[in-house]
Each structure stands twice: as structure tokens, then as C-alpha cells.
Amino acid sequence: MAQASGNGHTTTQWTPTTAEEREVVLQELAAILSSYHFRGSKRYPALLQYVVDAALDNRIGDLKERTLGVEVFGRDPGYDTNADPVVRVSAGEVRKRIAQYHQENGNSSRVQIELPLGSYAPEFLLRSPDPAAPDADSERLTYLEKATRTRRSLMRAILFVLAGVLLAGTGIAGYLYHQASATGVAAAKKLWDPLLQSSRPMLIAVGTSHPDQMVPENDQTTFGDHMSIPYHHVSVSSAIALARLGGVLHQRGKDYEIKEAIETSLTDIRSRSLILVGAMNNQWTMRLLRPLRIHLTYENSVARIQDSENPQQQSWFVDFTKPYSTVTTDYAIVARFHDPTTEGPVLVIAGLGPYGTEAASEFVQSPQHLAELAAKLPRGWQNKNLEVVIKTNVIDAKAGPPILVTTYTW
Secondary structure: OEEEEEOOOOEEEEEEOOOHHHHHHHHHHHHHOOOOOOOOOOOOHHHHHHHHHHHHHHOOOHOHHHHHHHHHHOOOOOOOOOOOOOHHHHHHHHHHHHHHHHHHHHHOOEEEEOOOHHHHHEOOOOOOOOOOOOOOOHHHHHHHHHHHHHHHHHHHHHHHHHHHHHHHHOOOOOOOOHHHHHHHHHHHHHHHHHHHOOOEEEEEOOOOOOHHHHOOOOOOEEEEHHHOOOEEEEEEHHHHHHHHHHHHHHHOOOOOOEEEEEHOOHHHHHHOEEEEEOOOOOHHHHHOEEEEEEEEEEEEOOEEEEEEEOOOOOOEEEEOOOHHHHOOOEEEEEEEEOOOOOOOOEEEEEEEOOHHHHHHHHHHHHHHHHHHHHOOOOOOHHHOOOEEEEEEEEEOOOOOOEEEEEEOOO
């Protein structure tokens, strides 16, 4: 079916059948992936490359969300697609970037690649001149064609070579991406497996705040106003952290329960796996981290992450007296250790402020960040206790991605 595409062209849906036709599609794909819309990303080129290759190889049955999650993004075969919508989110971004590419470069392309809404199977469209457009003078056209024939042949050869180089580079990039994904999945397994051994449901103890002490934000609202005495109120950042942790545990088939830290007793946490969310509003976080090398302090409305073996390090802090809107950096501790008090494994996700807690939760569920962590740790770290300091830049009152600062194992 033909339709108008603007700028004096129409497009017709097309299925390449010969090797030459498939090569034309691959050349267009290489041009798209080498554009600035895609070359700064690893995720989106990998998805587009995979679906186009599958379509050309007549493997449309492979273009399902779960299959793409496993093959392209390194997820486990049984992962929860609702808790981890990486395929849907990435496909939406691919559609947007393809549209931007076609808007800027489409007039020079004979073939157009689309990823229709509601499908992961790409469509290939042939572009042709608008039949209503007036014909050029035939003698003049013949003269111009003769004058440019050699140039076109040369350009075609150059483009063919470049396309081959780009395809090879894309293939290498795809291979490296799959390798990185596999490394991240392995690192995630090493981080989480020690916490999953107990047959009892895991306990998540989350820091909360009393609603009577939460004040409406204005120009004078301080950071400390958002970190009141723990009781009853879960911040948005803590809710995001709980959602991420729930997704990780559900994916690994682990039952869990959630309690407020203020209502959690020593009996509740004995002899079971424990996750602690929050720092200043979670007394169990403060208590269990206190004997460790990297721990938390709170004095004169300033919260700090302290390194007892590097006391001159004083830059990991948040001043709670500052206006909330002026805070641009937050820090967090991610720790996994066997605690003698609880007699079980503990995972701590503790930001000095809410942004740090949110970033820390992203860190522990991201294969990409865990692969980076694993690269900096000694061999056998999965059997050791571990502390990590991360920071996040706060932009427009939103937590940025976690940035690994330092690690310690024992």
C-alpha cells in the first residue's frame, strides 16, 4: 500500500527477498546507526540491529518482548516484563529516534525503516518520486547523467565500503554489548545470591517519617524538613527503592515482607536475610553500620559518610539546614555483610538524603552498574563483606544515575 510521505515522495511497504535487496536495507540501517541519534547509545542500536536482522532472516517469531529482553538486554529467561519494562521503553525511544532521523535525512534514502507502534517487527518502505511532480527535460537529464555517472559509481563504491565497515563495527559493538550484559548479570547474581539462601521470606525494613512533621515545600524549606523523625510516612524516593527491590526479588523467586524500621524489633530481624532502606530515618541502618569501616554520622544537622581508615575524607556529606532546592549532590552507602547481631546477611541501601537512597536502589538492580562494580573488586568478592560509596547529582529535584566513588571488601 502506497502513501504520501511529504517532500514530493510516496512510500510503499516492501519485503526484501533477494540478497541485493537485503543489502540495501542493511546499508540504510548502517546509516541510521551511525547517525548522532543512535551512535551515543548502546541499548537502542542493539535493539534496532537485532529486530532488523531477525526480520531479514524471517525470524519474526523471535520478536517478542521476553525474547528481546533475554537476547538483547541480557535478562534472565524468567524475568518479569512488567517489573522490568526495558524492551518497551527502549522500543519507544528507538521509534522516536528513527522518526527524527527520517525527518532530517529521509529524503536521500530510497529505503525507510520503521518500527510500528504495538509491534517489535520492523517495516521496510520503498520511497519513490511523487508521480504528480513534473518531468525534467529528457535531453538535459541525459547530459547530467553522463556527466555524473563516474562520480556516482565512485560514491557508490565508497558508500559500500563504508557500510561494510559500519556493519562490522556495529556487529562488534553488539557483541561487546552482549558480553557487558552477561558480565552485569553475573555480577548481579554474585551480589544477590548470598541474600537468597534462607528459606524464610526476606525482610525489608524501610525508614519512614511522621506526616505531622512534613511541611509544605517553599523557598525556606530545608533539606532536614524532608528527613524528620522516623514514623509512618514513606518518601517517594523510598517508594521507588521498594519497587525496584521488589522487582529484583520477584525476578529471583524470593518472597519478602516490608516493615517500617521503627516497628521492627531485633526478634524480627534475627536469623534471616535483611534489607535496610534509608539512613537517618532508619535506626537499624545507623546501628548496624556503626561498627563498620564506612559508616554514617549525624551532627549539627550535617549527615556524613565516614571512613574510619581515612578520616581526612570529609567531602561525603549533606547539610540538612540548606534550602531543599539548593542541594545538588547526595551520597549513599551500599553495603552487604554478615552481621553478628542479626546472625544473617544484610543489604544496606542508605542515602544521606532521599536522592541518595533512590540512586542506591538503582545501583543494586542495574547489571550495567554492577558490572562496573565487579570490575573494581578482587576475585572472590561474592564471598566477602562489601561496602560501596556512591554519589548522585541532583538535577531539577531529581536523582541522577549512581556514580561509583569507592569500594571496600573484607
